[in-house]
Amino acid sequence: MLRTGNLDPGSSTPLYRQLYLQIKGLIESGDLGNNTRLPATRELAGQLGLNRTTVSAAYELLESEGLITGQVGRGSFVTAASFRTATPPAASTPDWRNILPDGEAPAPASRSQVEISFSASRPSELLFPLEDFRITCGEVISSPEAKTILQLGSPLGYAPLRRYLRDQSQMEGVVNESDDILITSGCQQAFDLLQRTLASQGGTVVLEDPIYPGLKNVFQRPGARVIGIPIGGNGIEVQALEGVLARERPRLLVLTPNFQNPTGATMPLSARKAVLELAQRSGVILIENDIYGPLRYVGESIPTIKSLDASGRTVLLRSFSKLAFPGLRVGWIIAPRILVEKLTAAKQLSDLHTDQLSQAVLLRFAESGRLEDHRKQMLNAGLERLRAALAACEKHLPPGAQFTQPRGGMNLWIRLPGGLDASELLGRAEREGVSYVPGKYFAVSEAQPSALRISFAGLEPEQIRTGIRILGAIFEQELERTRTDSALDVPAMV
Amino acid sequence: MLRTGNLDPGSSTPLYRQLYLQIKGLIESGDLGNNTRLPATRELAGQLGLNRTTVSAAYELLESEGLITGQVGRGSFVTAASFRTATPPAASTPDWRNILPDGEAPAPASRSQVEISFSASRPSELLFPLEDFRITCGEVISSPEAKTILQLGSPLGYAPLRRYLRDQSQMEGVVNESDDILITSGCQQAFDLLQRTLASQGGTVVLEDPIYPGLKNVFQRPGARVIGIPIGGNGIEVQALEGVLARERPRLLVLTPNFQNPTGATMPLSARKAVLELAQRSGVILIENDIYGPLRYVGESIPTIKSLDASGRTVLLRSFSKLAFPGLRVGWIIAPRILVEKLTAAKQLSDLHTDQLSQAVLLRFAESGRLEDHRKQMLNAGLERLRAALAACEKHLPPGAQFTQPRGGMNLWIRLPGGLDASELLGRAEREGVSYVPGKYFAVSEAQPSALRISFAGLEPEQIRTGIRILGAIFEQELERTRTDSALDVPAMV
Numbered sequence: 006m007l008r009t010g011n012l013d014p015g016s017s018t019p020l021y022r023q024l025y026l027q028i029k030g031l032i033e034s035g036d037l038g039n040n041t042r043l044p045a046t047r048e049l050a051g052q053l054g055l056n057r058t059t060v061s062a063a064y065e066l067l068e069s070e071g072l073i074t075g076q077v078g079r080g081s082f083v084t085a086a087s088f089r090t091a092t093p094p095a096a097s098t099p100d101w102r103n104i105l106p107d108g109e110a111p112a113p114a115s116r117s118q119v120e121i122s123f124s125a126s127r128p129s130e131l132l133f134p135l136e137d138f139r140i141t142c143g144e145v146i147s148s149p150e151a152k153t154i155l156q157l158g159s160p161l162g163y164a165p166l167r168r169y170l171r172d173q174s175q176m177e178g179v180v181n182e183s184d185d186i187l188i189t190s191g192c193q194q195a196f197d198l199l200q201r202t203l204a205s206q207g208g209t210v211v212l213e214d215p216i217y218p219g220l221k222n223v224f225q226r227p228g229a230r231v232i233g234i235p236i237g238g239n240g241i242e243v244q245a246l247e248g249v250l251a252r253e254r255p256r257l258l259v260l261t262p263n264f265q266n267p268t269g270a271t272m273p274l275s276a277r278k279a280v281l282e283l284a285q286r287s288g289v290i291l292i293e294n295d296i297y298g299p300l301r302y303v304g305e306s307i308p309t310i311k312s313l314d315a316s317g318r319t320v321l322l323r324s325f326s327k328l329a330f331p332g333l334r335v336g337w338i339i340a341p342r343i344l345v346e347k348l349t350a351a352k353q354l355s356d357l358h359t360d361q362l363s364q365a366v367l368l369r370f371a372e373s374g375r376l377e378d379h380r381k382q383m384l385n386a387g388l389e390r391l392r393a394a395l396a397a398c399e400k401h402l403p404p405g406a407q408f409t410q411p412r413g414g415m416n417l418w419i420r421l422p423g424g425l426d427a428s429e430l431l432g433r434a435e436r437e438g439v440s441y442v443p444g445k446y447f448a449v450s451e452a453q454p455s456a457l458r459i460s461f462a463g464l465e466p467e468q469i470r471t472g473i474r475i476l477g478a479i480f481e482q483e484l485e486r487t488r489t490d491s492a493l494d495v496p497a498m499v
Numbered sequence: 500m501l502r503t504g505n506l507d508p509g510s511s512t513p514l515y516r517q518l519y520l521q522i523k524g525l526i527e528s529g530d531l532g533n534n535t536r537l538p539a540t541r542e543l544a545g546q547l548g549l550n551r552t553t554v555s556a557a558y559e560l561l562e563s564e565g566l567i568t569g570q571v572g573r574g575s576f577v578t579a580a581s582f583r584t585a586t587p588p589a590a591s592t593p594d595w596r597n598i599l600p601d602g603e604a605p606a607p608a609s610r611s612q613v614e615i616s617f618s619a620s621r622p623s624e625l626l627f628p629l630e631d632f633r634i635t636c637g638e639v640i641s642s643p644e645a646k647t648i649l650q651l652g653s654p655l656g657y658a659p660l661r662r663y664l665r666d667q668s669q670m671e672g673v674v675n676e677s678d679d680i681l682i683t684s685g686c687q688q689a690f691d692l693l694q695r696t697l698a699s700q701g702g703t704v705v706l707e708d709p710i711y712p713g714l715k716n717v718f719q720r721p722g723a724r725v726i727g728i729p730i731g732g733n734g735i736e737v738q739a740l741e742g743v744l745a746r747e748r749p750r751l752l753v754l755t756p757n758f759q760n761p762t763g764a765t766m767p768l769s770a771r772k773a774v775l776e777l778a779q780r781s782g783v784i785l786i787e788n789d790i791y792g793p794l795r796y797v798g799e800s801i802p803t804i805k806s807l808d809a810s811g812r813t814v815l816l817r818s819f820s821k822l823a824f825p826g827l828r829v830g831w832i833i834a835p836r837i838l839v840e841k842l843t844a845a846k847q848l849s850d851l852h853t854d855q856l857s858q859a860v861l862l863r864f865a866e867s868g869r870l871e872d873h874r875k876q877m878l879n880a881g882l883e884r885l886r887a888a889l890a891a892c893e894k895h896l897p898p899g900a901q902f903t904q905p906r907g908g909m910n911l912w913i914r915l916p917g918g919l920d921a922s923e924l925l926g927r928a929e930r931e932g933v934s935y936v937p938g939k940y941f942a943v944s945e946a947q948p949s950a951l952r953i954s955f956a957g958l959e960p961e962q963i964r965t966g967i968r969i970l971g972a973i974f975e976q977e978l979e980r981t982r983t984d985s986a987l988d989v990p991a992m993v
Binding site (some may be wrong): 031069071072097099101102104105106125127130133135138142145146147151152153154155156157158182185189190191193194197202203205219222223227240267285287288290297316317318331332334335341342343344347353354355356357358360361362363366428429465 | 563564565591592593595596598599600602619621624627629632633636637640641645646647648649650651652656676677679683685687688695697699713716717721765774779780782784800810811812819824826835836837838841847848849850851852853854857859876955961
């Protein structure tokens with residue numbers, strides 16, 4: 006048995022790192038000799054009361070440093086020799102742990118033993134139109150523009166792509182004379198540039214609560230204050246927003262009106278108009294994240310807030326990466342020209358410009374009509390998957406569980422009954438081959454212990470059904486167990 | 500004649516924008532009616548004492564808003580109709596000018612009338628190995644990995660590329676057991692991530708002076724203090740550095756030991772060792788920017804500081820984009836694992852991950868040996884261009900002019916004699932079809948009015964000779980004029 010000391014779940018050092026450091030210490034001190042077999046991850050997790058993923062992460066780190074080696078079917082063995090022959094660090098090695106700022110632990114990544122992962126809001130690669138992609142690439146690299154594409158480009162983006170997007174946006178009524186378009190390296194960069202340009206000098210930012218952590222973490226930086234407003238079935242709660250806008254005079258309001266991540270909620274037209282009016286009254290700048298907009302499976306599309314806004318306070322964010330190929334990082338910002346100028350200066354300092362090969366390939370993919378063909382495929386597939394997810398939730402979740410009813414996008418949101426903690430149950434779900442992201446990773450102002458996000462778009466309908474059936478059974482058993490425990494907890498009759 | 504008011508060169512609003520606003524006002528007020536012909540850019544520049552590029556930029560902005568239209572061979576005409584039918588801004592339009600932070604004017608971009616541009620430190624697209632690139636792309640997109648490449652990736656970078664770079668770096672001795680590799684969206688992003696992770700909470704950053712503005716501007720952000728140390732023919736002045744390290748206890752020291760931008764200077768081995776020892780003594784973290792390292796045309800390569808450093812305080816930055824295709828944005832950071840972990844968290848917030856199509860294409864390009872073949876072509880071409888530039892400087896620059904003697908890279912640095920101001924002379928050079936970047940854009944602590952950067956790598960040898968001949972003649976004439984003026988300035992003999 007491995008003799009590790011106590012691990013501290015409250016420490017700013019993640020558990021996997023604490024475990025890694027302890028095992029490393031045992032190897033370096035010689036307590037664990039060369040060729041010693043380490044316990045299986047499942048076994049050690051059981052002994053220490055940890056998630057198996059935590060142990061796997063510690064082992065991976067040890068392996069990446071050459072301290073242990075995994076052998077298929079046999080387990081992991083100490084191979085400390087490589088460590089001992091390495092150059093010993095000189096006396097003046099920087100104390101990186103003191104130099105570096107503390108950071109938040111990232112959201113859990115799905116481990117390889119998980120067969121059905123509801124953890125990533127992304128399309129299924131089985132749906133990628135590879136043949137169309139190959140044809141498109143071939144056309145781009147054999148075109149006379151190839152030289153221009155491979156040469157250094159403009160921070161604003163590849164000019165033919167910007168023209169194409171402007172034409173499309175004009176037809177749709179989401180760009181006006183005083184607007185301009187900046188190409189970004191995906192929508193994540195758009196958030197980052199907006200934070201730097203509009204919120205880095207302090208001020209309050211209002212977000213939907215819960216919200217995608219990549220968005221929250223961008224704005225939750227030193228100097229900025231972030232307030233979450235609860236989001237219901239019709240998007241952000243307008244009355245709560247009204248109070249906060251009046252009281253806090255925030256600088257920015259970030260909304261995802263279509264198929265919000267994680268809840269899947271969509272704002273109806275009336276809510277969009279109401280929020281825009283509140284924004285105009287309070288002077289807040291409104292950032293409209295519309296990356297899921299083209300993925301509506303049910304019902305009619307609703308105008309963007311940007312298209313309703315004559316006052317020029319709405320900044321619209323879009324991206325190819327939910328629709329087409331997430332590995333190609335191309336998004337864009339539509340905003341008043343004066344703001345685009347500042348964002349472009351920030352963009353130039355961030356990464357000079359967005360990769361031009363992907364810009365040119367995605368332009369050709371869109372121009373040729375292949376993107377629209379692909380979108381139709383995505384809509385069919387998305388509808389099938391959404392229906393499978395909703396039907397499975399209806400059938401398998403325990404009574405009292407609540408789940409949202411998205412009409413598009415990639416995510417739905419479940420709240421468990423009876424005080425169940427989604428974060429605590431994740432380890433068990435993963436042992437049974439299913440993963441999800443617990444609600445706490447999406448929380449802004451309000452804790453979300455009972456909630457979890459199910460990202461359904463990347464899976465096959467059969468996987469969705471199986472995965473939700475397994476989760477439903479786990480939740481049901483846990484409810485049963487807590488009911489039994491509390492029955493036993495009743496004071497004895499005397 | 501166009502009746503514009505006075506323009507204020509001291510304003511934070513750039514001149515082109517002031518001019519644009521004035522002309523826009525004249526159009527909106529009706530003073531300039533529809534179909535009125537605007538003066539030619541050269542003519543208006545002469546009238547107002549502006550650079551022609553300034554006028555062109557103002558016209559471009561007017562054209563992009565549909566206020567004027569250029570007709571080939573005829574000039575620019577007011578087409579205000581489209582403006583007047585646009586939606587008038589509502590009363591609550593945000594006051595963007597007050598909301599947005601002031602920014603620095605960007606370095607001048609080369610205008611289209613310039614035929615020989617020494618302004619961009621980038622390779623010539625005539626040297627791009629297009630056929631090899633096409634073959635490489637074809638191999639990547641028809642490989643079984645295509646699906647993985649197009650799917651969402653890891654913030655650390657495309658795993659096969661990271662493995663390849665680690666193997667290469669190990670052979671070269673620039674990575675050790677406790678290091679890791681993070682792929683960045685070009686080297687500019689590496690600077691940005693390092694600034695966010697190591698210098699955003701204050702502290703002093705020491706840079707070479709002069710330095711590439713994209714690097715200086717990243718570190719010159721609110722909260723950080725930047726100190727420039729003069730750079731000579733052998734790189735940063737070690738004695739001056741020693742004083743600053745002792746006195747200021749800076750957090751970061753950023754060096755480009757090979758073919759520095761803009762000076763082309765290279766640090767000899769002795770200087771690298773001396774700087775490393777000073778860094779160890781003072782505790783500063785050393786960032787070694789080596790993007791020009793593979794482009795040595797003359798002499799033997801010198802070990803990187805990273806390979807000399809056993810203390811783990813050196814962070815090495817590299818990139819494909821100077822060597823191969825600048826439009827593909829892929830660079831990497833080699834640093835202690837604990838720092839890479841923090842940089843990866845910052846990277847994830849910045850843009851999730853680097854574009855995977857370009858990562859995979861560049862990996863295949865390198866693995867297949869095509870990158871090394873291409874590098875050999877680049878070395879031949881670079882040597883020819885460097886020799887052409889140095890010979891032309893020798894022949895055409897006026898007596899008293901100084902210029903550096905780079906042995907690789909893309910840039911050399913000229914200092915003009917007799918109090919000539921390179922910034923003032925740029926307008927005249929551009930009128931004669933030649934551009935460069937004046938020294939002031941590279942200045943950190945010391946003004947560089949007499950200096951200019953010549954980027955020679957993107958031009959043909961004949962263009963280099965012609966361009967430097969034209970510049971030499973302009974500088975010579977200006978020297979002659981100032982000599983005559985000062986001769987006239989001599990007090991009368993009495």
